[in-house]
Amino acid sequence: MKLAVTVWGNRISPVFDAARTLLVAEIENKKISRQFYTSFDPQSPADMVNVLKKNQVNLLVCGAISNTFADLIADHDIQLISFVTGNTRQFLDSFAGSRTVKKIHMMPGFNHRR
Amino acid sequence: MIEQKKMFGPLTPEATQVILESISDGVFTIDYNWEITSFNRAAEEITGICRKEAIGRHCWEVFRSNMCESECALKKTMEEGRPYVSTSAYIINSSRKKIPISVSTSLLIDKNNDVIGGVEIFRDHSLVEQLRKELSASFQVEDIVSNSNTMKKIFNILPQVSHSDATVLIEGETGTGKELLARAIHNMGPRKNRPFMAINCGALPDTLLESELFGYKKGAFTHAAKDKPGKFSLAEGGTVFLDEIGDTSPAFQVSLLRVLQEHEFTPLGGLEKEKTDVRIIAASNKDLSELMASDQFRQDLYYRINVVKLFLPPLRRRMEDVPLLVERFISKMNLRQAKLIQGIDQAVLAVLMSHSFPGNIRELENIIEHAFVLCQDGTITCEHLPGFLAGKPVSPGDTRADPVKNAQINLIADALARNNYNRNAAAKELGIHKSTLFRRIKKLGIKL
Numbered sequence: 001m002k003l004a005v006t007v008w009g010n011r012i013s014p015v016f017d018a019a020r021t022l023l024v025a026e027i028e029n030k031k032i033s034r035q036f037y038t039s040f041d042p043q044s045p046a047d048m049v050n051v052l053k054k055n056q057v058n059l060l061v062c063g064a065i066s067n068t069f070a071d072l073i074a075d076h077d078i079q080l081i082s083f084v085t086g087n088t089r090q091f092l093d094s095f096a097g098s099r100t101v102k103k104i105h106m107m108p109g110f111n112h113r114r
Numbered sequence: 115m116i117e118q119k120k121m122f123g124p125l126t127p128e129a130t131q132v133i134l135e136s137i138s139d140g141v142f143t144i145d146y147n148w149e150i151t152s153f154n155r156a157a158e159e160i161t162g163i164c165r166k167e168a169i170g171r172h173c174w175e176v177f178r179s180n181m182c183e184s185e186c187a188l189k190k191t192m193e194e195g196r197p198y199v200s201t202s203a204y205i206i207n208s209s210r211k212k213i214p215i216s217v218s219t220s221l222l223i224d225k226n227n228d229v230i231g232g233v234e235i236f237r238d239h240s241l242v243e244q245l246r247k248e249l250s251a252s253f254q255v256e257d258i259v260s261n262s263n264t265m266k267k268i269f270n271i272l273p274q275v276s277h278s279d280a281t282v283l284i285e286g287e288t289g290t291g292k293e294l295l296a297r298a299i300h301n302m303g304p305r306k307n308r309p310f311m312a313i314n315c316g317a318l319p320d321t322l323l324e325s326e327l328f329g330y331k332k333g334a335f336t337h338a339a340k341d342k343p344g345k346f347s348l349a350e351g352g353t354v355f356l357d358e359i360g361d362t363s364p365a366f367q368v369s370l371l372r373v374l375q376e377h378e379f380t381p382l383g384g385l386e387k388e389k390t391d392v393r394i395i396a397a398s399n400k401d402l403s404e405l406m407a408s409d410q411f412r413q414d415l416y417y418r419i420n421v422v423k424l425f426l427p428p429l430r431r432r433m434e435d436v437p438l439l440v441e442r443f444i445s446k447m448n449l450r451q452a453k454l455i456q457g458i459d460q461a462v463l464a465v466l467m468s469h470s471f472p473g474n475i476r477e478l479e480n481i482i483e484h485a486f487v488l489c490q491d492g493t494i495t496c497e498h499l500p501g502f503l504a505g506k507p508v509s510p511g512d513t514r515a516d517p518v519k520n521a522q523i524n525l526i527a528d529a530l531a532r533n534n535y536n537r538n539a540a541a542k543e544l545g546i547h548k549s550t551l552f553r554r555i556k557k558l559g560i561k562l
Binding site (some may be wrong): 008013014015017018019020043044045048049063064065066067068070071072076082083085107108109110 | 161162163164167168171172174175176177178179180181182183184206207208210211212448449452453454491
């Protein structure tokens with residue numbers, strides 16, 4: 001499984017719409033097998049979708065995201081887990097093992113929206 | 115004096131709390147770890163996050179603004195020690211809604227003048243933004259938008275038309291949005307949860323049209339291997355939209371009249387009549403009364419379908435809608451094609467305003483779609499337009515560079531042409547006094 005996380009330093013970006021860096025990671029046997037960073041510009045939705053498609057990402061993890069972008073991602077058959085927060089490394093390790101989002105990685109006001 | 119002291123003396127912590135809770139601006143404070151230490155009622159309302167959840171969390175997890183990552187005003191205030199006032203930004207609330215805000219920040223200083231953190235004040239501008247949009251726009255019903263008075267008149271009667279069960283006749287040139295209007299009538303009425311079936315009567319020969327509308331029974335003709343229901347059965351309880359009804363043959367008109375009169379039909383090859391409960395909306399790009407006068411359309415059918423008649427004006431008669439429609443098509447295509455085209459430049463608008471749009475709104479949509487293929491991002495310019503339009507250069511000195519002036523010229527010139535250059539008749543059609551028309555012809559330099 002390939003997932004992408006919008007990152008800001010060592011944290012998950014608070015707002016997808018303003019994020020600039022994507023961490024693409026592959027999960028194999030409940031572990032992160034390989035990962036790399038790539039830049040992207042959500043203000044150019046075509047580029048953003050291209051980056052995700054080119055890297056065969058099937059799950060996008062991000063912080064807060066507006067409806068416009070959430071709909072665009074859903075239109076391209078990419079699963080979305082939004083309103084996620086915290087340290088990227090910790091989140092990835094935890095998610096690779098359990099495939100669930102722990103409460104400490106949910107933003108306040110989170111209403112179990114995917 | 116004592117009274118004044120009570121009113122203006124130093125505020126107690128309780129009084130400060132009351133004030134903070136009463137104001138409509140969101141306010142939160144943070145400590146040096148960027149963790150929220152207080153969060154007022156308005157902040158709860160604007161962000162959709164309750165105070166209990168917000169306090170102790172990092173401000174970017176709660177505030178979720180486009181500024182957090184790179185342009186944090188609070189960070190600048192903390193680093194530079196000076197306030198920032200009214201920076202425009204947006205936040206994303208828990209319902210994924212983008213909320214436009216203005217932000218002011220300052221240092222949080224205690225009674226000993228020690229800096230203990232920062233304070234951020236933010237104002238929700240959603241209402242202002244909404245009012246701005248309402249002021250700049252337009253009437254909208256379902257998927258139809260317009261600034262034109264003619265369309266406004268149609269929009270005004272649409273709720274009543276939708277809620278009646280009367281047959282509707284929509285007339286208008288090709289590409290004016292007749293099917294869109296028919297769908298709007300269906301969607302606004304009591305049949306909205308039932309099917310809407312559209313058929314272009316002009317595109318099919320009689321036998322095919324009858325089998326499409328009435329269906330057929332097994333064995334009705336060589337390849338009829340099983341029963342097939344027609345649109346009247348499939349749309350039961352809903353609406354059947356008969357487009358280009360003026361192009362049907364006299365024989366088909368007789369069959370249709372029977373359905374309208376008796377609310378029943380016989381499928382091809384069938385022996386028994388079937389009841390139907392559908393609303394009929396018919397449309398034509400021809401003037402049916404003229405067809406009737408020349409015996410090309412049955413009088414009895416005309417009066418049966420002409421219960422409510424709506425006329426959609428061609429785009430050249432409502433050129434004020436061109437900028438609005440362009441904006442609409444760009445938003446739609448941006449979403450569909452995952453692009454972020456900003457709009458069209460002034461020269462493109464001038465070219466569009468000088469075009470007569472024989473294909474009406476459909477033609478305008480095709481022009482924008484063509485431009486989308488060539489324009490990757492930014493603004494659509496003349497070089498992105500189709501060849502037949504791109505060959506219309508517009509210099510700054512040209513009257514076409516002024517879209518409003520150009521629209522006025524087109525409107526008057528068209529009215530004059532339609533009325534054989536009879537100025538009195540043209541003025542009457544335009545709804546202005548003939549002396550006003552003379553004055554405008556002179557002012558706009560229209561050559562007769």
